[in-house]
């Protein structure tokens with residue numbers, strides 16, 4: 001087998017997926033997400049040397065949704081280090097992202113920071129650490145991306161809040177189990193804002209590049225996380241980034257990654273690159289149908305993955 005160089009592989013994988021029928025369905029449970037043109041496809045890969053390869057709708061803004069949970073976790077982790085794991089675990093849940101099932105028997109400690117229960121606990125940690133958590137988290141993300149235009153979308157946050165009954169149930173359940181220190185309504189507003197962040201594939205791949213770069217900011221060289229912390233974030237993405245499809249993603253793609261119901265996926269190849277793909281139609285597990293296929297094709301064409 002002769003493997004393709006990275007830039008050829010990005011184009012070839014994009015073209016293959018573009019030409020294949022898209023059998024996914026748009027997320028409609030958040031009314032605002034149901035209004036997105038479902039046929040878009042964008043990809044962007046940023047290498048640790050700063051070079052970028054893009055195709056399709058790579059500069060269109062989309063709702064990154066749960067992908068932001070990784071950035072939230074990094075924001076808490078760089079302050080709290082090992083204390084983070086006293087309130088949230090690092091085990092795959094094997095359940096859907098919004099499941100309530102395990103919390104009671106697990107004494108209110110969510111299995112991992114990427115299921116909604118876990119992200120709500122990390123929101124609570126951040127709210128206790130930072131007096132202006134909304135603004136300070138956004139500034140952190142803008143710094144990671146080298147882009148001060150990144151914002152929350154009030155329309156998406158409001159739209160999700162109107163239908164967020166399950167998240168409200170999770171949040172109040174966490175409070176009753178003693179694993180939430182702030183007012184549940186304040187935690188929920190922060191969580192809905194977090195999920196509403198908009199980015200393009202170009203920006204998303206740049207934002208996650210520090211996780212391919214040993215925790216170091218790729219342009220100003222400051223250490224965002226230690227090398228060991230960056231390894232651990234990648235490990236949690238690898239095992240928990242796709243909920244009850246995390247095994248399938250590792251099996252097919254072989255890179256740590258994180259998905260969102262807006263149709264975005266970001267994946268990290270340590271020491272090499274971060275790659276973002278966006279296509280809004282989702283498979284039955286809530287992950288972008290064409291996004292999964294693009295990444296699987298990319299790592300198959302290059303013959304390179306973490307395994």
Ligand code: DON
Pocket residue numbers: 064065066067097098116160167195259260261262286287
């Ligand atoms: O909590 C929710 O329902 C959404 N704001 C986030 C869901 C999400 O992106 C799950 N990931 N695939």
